[in-house]
Amino acid sequence: MNRFVTVAIPALALLLAGCASSGPTRVAQAPVVSQPAVVAQPLVPTTAQTVQQARLTTSIANGFVDPAALNLMTAKDSSEANSAQFYALQFGRPGAPRQWAGDKGTTGSVAVGPYVRVNNLDCRDFTHSVKISGADYVRKGTACREQNGNWNVVQGAA
Structure with missing residues (x-):
């Protein structure tokens, strides 16, 4: 009898295992709720957007440079000075001057x-x-960035 139990139990287990795997396997899946598509919009304009908008109207002729120097500057001088002024205001570190050459x-x-x-x-x-x-011209002042991204002199002093 002991020998019969030793052989019968594993045979019964194999028989039951074969029956369980012979039919199609079905897996229940929970319902999936799709999330609405969310497009992330930056809260502030990107650097490229800000640069493009602000460069349209930021001009050294609007009080950023001493008027006496402005009358002596060439177009290239003005362009280089304007670019340096904008980038210093927009991205410059306090006390770290931005140099330009015309x-x-x-x-x-x-x-x-x-x-x-x-x-x-x-x-x-x-x-x-x-x-x-050889002549030095210095202009000091305060500039504020308007809501549209443009920098304007709000207070200037020679």
Whole structure:
């Protein structure tokens, strides 16, 4: 009898295992709820968007450079100074001047202070120095970034 039980139990187990796997296998799946597509929009414009918008109207002729120097500057000088002024205001570290060079030895630098929030606008103090034919021209002031991204001088001093 003991021998019969030893052989019968494993044979019965194999028989039952064969029966269980002979039919089609069905797996129950829980219902899937699809999520609505969410498009992530940045809260602030990207750097490329900000640069493109602000460069359209940021101009050193609007009080960023001493008017006496502005009258002596060439188109290349103005372009280089304008670019340096914009990038210093937009991305510059406080106290780290941004240098520029134009035609015929004309050079300049723009230094900015930290961002200060005034009337819900980002503002920065700036110092724009221009050197033309050995003469130095310095313009200091405060510029604020308007809601459209453009920088405008709100206070200037020679």
